[in-house]
Amino acid sequence: MNTLFIVLTLLIPIFLLLTKGRRSPKRVPPGSLGIPIVGHSLHLLRAMRANTAEKWLQQRIQIYGPISKLSLFGKPTVFIHGKDANKFVFTSDSSTLSNSQPQSVKKLLGDRCLLELSGQDHKRVRDALGLFLKPESLKSYVGKMDEEVRMHIAMHWEGKQEVKVLPLMKTLTFNIICALLFGIERGARREKLVDWFQEMMEGMWSIPINLPFTRYNRSLQASASIRNMTKDLIGEKRMELAKKGVNPHKDLISCMLSTRDENNREVINENEIMDNVMLVMTAGHDTSSILITCPNFS
Incomplete structure (x- = not known):
């Protein structure tokens, strides 16, 4: 009993110090x-x-x-809710409301992705990403997507009595992402990227405590590994683009590297390419796989 009393006596002042200043003004x-x-x-x-x-x-x-x-x-x-809240969010300019993610997410995805940019920087990066999604560019991706789908069906669906659709759709989505965003073919490199990405996503929405062996710490390490691979890919794509005859729109990294201003300078720097590739990869993974899994009741 005395031990418990001593522990509480020590912990209560600490708790009060931690919560001091968290009391809200009127x-x-x-x-x-x-x-x-x-x-x-x-x-x-x-x-x-x-x-x-x-x-x-x-x-x-x-x-x-x-x-x-x-x-x-x-x-x-x-937390705000309702039509007035929606109007406030979508009509406010950057002087009133700005893009910002939790610090834990910012450390994983980087601080130069579209979620963190505003004003002219946001427009510059958004326009560069838009070139990758132009209708004429999308037509050139159909063949690669069709190839990935056929290989996926042959490996995971044909001859199977039972399949788990959502996990397989996530596998398919990520293979397409690897092909179209990174230009990585099937093999050891893609498998490493899949493992790192899954580890990173595990800690995306976790308590941001960066201590050894925590989920968030493992997520940060995986994010760093993905960024290192992306940096190597950027160097490889630059060398490929220096050669004539290479399609500058064959993947997202090549597309952003080939975007130039009127002085023939790269519009997006290396950190912005890495951060926005990470963002598109993360944003497109779960949303796309869940969408194509949902049955059509119409």
């Missing part, structure tokens, strides 16, 4: 920031894994109204 939304660092992250992650995140948010709206404060992934956060 003119802030209602709600609680939760315990330091962790905040409401575990509750949200649990709801996301159970596919009940929308219900979790609706419960917050019922308790606090359409505007409330909370803490996610180590940062104070304001």
Whole structure:
């Protein structure tokens, strides 16, 4: 009993020091920031894994109204809901509202991707990425995508009595991403990239505690490995583009490297290429695989 009393006596002052300054002034939304660092992250992650995140948010709206404060992934956060909130977000300029991701996500994807840029920088990078998605460019990708789909069906579907569709769609999506974003053919290099990417995604929405053996620490290491591979690929693509007859739109890295301004200088630097390849790879993976898995009830 005495030991417990001593432990509590030591811990309570520490807790009070950690929470000091977290008390909100009067003119802030209602709600609680939760315990330091962790905040409401575990509750949200649990709801996301159970596919009940929308219900979790609706419960917050019922308790606090359409505007409330909370803490996610180590940062104070304001949650807003409703048509007025949508109007505010989509009509505000960069002086009122700017793109920003949690620090944990920023460390994984980089600070020069579209999610972090605004103004002219955002337009410059967005325009360069747009060249990769032009209709005439997309036509040239059909053949490669068809090849990947045929190989995938032959390897994972033909002759099988039972298949798990969503995991296989994620495999297919990532193989297409490897081909169109990185220009990496099947083999050991692509397999390494798949392993690193899966490790990185495991820590994308985790508590951002960077200690050895934590999920977030492993995710950071995987992200660094992907960036090193991307840097090597950029060097290889530059050498290929220096040769005549190479298609500058055969993959995303080549496309961004070949984008030039009026003075024939590269529009996007190496860090921006790496960060935005990471962003497109991450954004396109789960969204695309889930979309093509959903049955058509129409």
